[in-house]
Amino acid sequence: MKERHLGRSGLLVSRLGLGTMTWGRDTGPEEAAAQLVAFVEAGGTLVDTADVYNDGDSERILGHLLRELVDRDGVVVATKAAIRPDGRYDGSRRHLLRALDASLDRMDLDYVDLWQLHVYDPATPLEETLSALDEAVASGRARYAGVSNYAGWQVAKAAAWQRAWPGRAPVVSAQLEYSLLSRDIEREVVPAALDAGAGLLPSSPLGRGVLTGKYRTGIPAGSRAAASHYADFVQPYLDDECARIVESVVTAAEGLGRSPLAVALAWVRDRPGVAAPVAGARTAAQLGAILESEDLTLPQEIRAALDDVSDTATGSP
Template sequence: MDYRRLGRSGLKVSELSFGSWVTYGNQMDTKAARECMAAAWDAGVNFFDNAEIYANGKSEEIMGAALKELAWPRVKYVVSTKFFWGITEGPNTKNTLNRKYLMDAIDGSLKRLQMDYVDLVYCHRPDPNTPVDETVWAMHDMIERGKALYWGTSEWDAKSIRAAYEFAEKYRLRAPVMEQPEYNLLHRKRVEQEYAPLYKDFGLGLTTWSPLASGLLTGKYRNGVPAGSRGALERMKFLLPQLTDKAANEAVGKLEAVAKDLGGSVAQLAIAWCARNSQVSTVITGASRPEQVTENMKAAALIPKLDAAAMKRIEDITRPVSAA
């Protein structure tokens, strides 16, 4: 496992990381989470991603309990959380990045995680109803008070990220360091085109999510929706049109030959392809069993094998079906 700087910061994160979205509090309890995190740790992972909204706070509770049982030195690992949607009802606790919500939300997350601070905190979506200067000041103060070390954004458009950075720079405040966008072989435009000026201008780092396109790039949906898969979950049925797309699944079938030639699976190839992008600091993976974690982490061995010839083969197969 290699370690990369998070944007222009001095913080180093493992090129592959482990996240709790979908699984923690829904498919996994503390024991299962601890086993998966231990498997990731053994593979060299040092970054564990979370969010307030995941399982309405339960995901943070599970990760916090698992980390307490694992008892790793705090300086050895990186933990994140994210704020925007909120988990309680009220005019200042839902779909906002106002100062009142943010300063309360971080205290709630730290309590659930059983931590004194988180390493990374994200504004989980942009808030058109709160002035960006209010949000930047709140995130600056959160860091100044020692409750977080770095802050960033998730699924913000480039214009909004630039506005936040330029305001922070003007007033010498803590500026956003990283963005967490979806990025995979079928979802590429934002990372590869929209954000391109931000890498050069601000040194924006990326902690990308959904490298397997919600499981489509594993190949498991080529013959329908298997029982026990993400697509079979009632609350994930909105993904079915994407997961069962005929052209995309045919492309996945063609990728199998490329993966085989490189000595890996289609899933490992898809993860490695994301990490092959030099702008990506870390690729967040997910799993519900330790065996899945171990298999995903083998993708690290494929990254150096993705030479120009392999990348062209992948490009020729996937570019025609890349939706965004």
């Protein structure tokens, strides 16, 4: 698998990241182990988690697998903080540094490679929130720092503050939802990230699973849309406008002799500013289908057609 620099930093990451949001709930330890081994054997390095994923179980499973199955030095471990267990946002220095220590304890690690602010907390001064990033990097508990789910102006403000004084930890990443069904970040977040030198880490790059084409004729049993804890997550992408985009992806896939999944993932992977889409899978078999997208580069005419068909529906500029 090819690697890219994360933004303007020196950190190299695989151009596909492994998401672990299902680990500890829909994906048990054995399936998680199979996923991680397959991902690393394919040349993948970036593994993304968060302290609130399944009450910390995602981090616990990842930490165990890093000790038992794969070489820790070959994995770029990314985690996030700023959401309390009860769902409240908390960007205070007190909460963030305690959360980082708890993450390190759950994973039994001395440091994480990338620590991201999971959400923007409007109730805490941004300079206080960002001071936690400085402390984390200066103390060696994190190698790099970034943000997640920040609006364009928030990315720009955070990055400018960090650049304003020598010694502050630069913002090297911005993780947000981005796919053919969700292009809104192109209005302001993408330009802000490009200007700031922050690499984009698209989450839900397969449109919450809809771009695989599995929902074209209904909701399959066992799919995310059929699960009570994911139904509301998938539902927004089951309307007629999204269906039109999915059909275009399917048509492109048929012409290329590839899967709709591969086409959708290759499209977002090669968008400006993208370092690595972060794709999660419930099973190792699903991950295998994701990994097959690595060798696909979309012809320019197909890329342009997908740009056009997804542009009007999403309101992207």
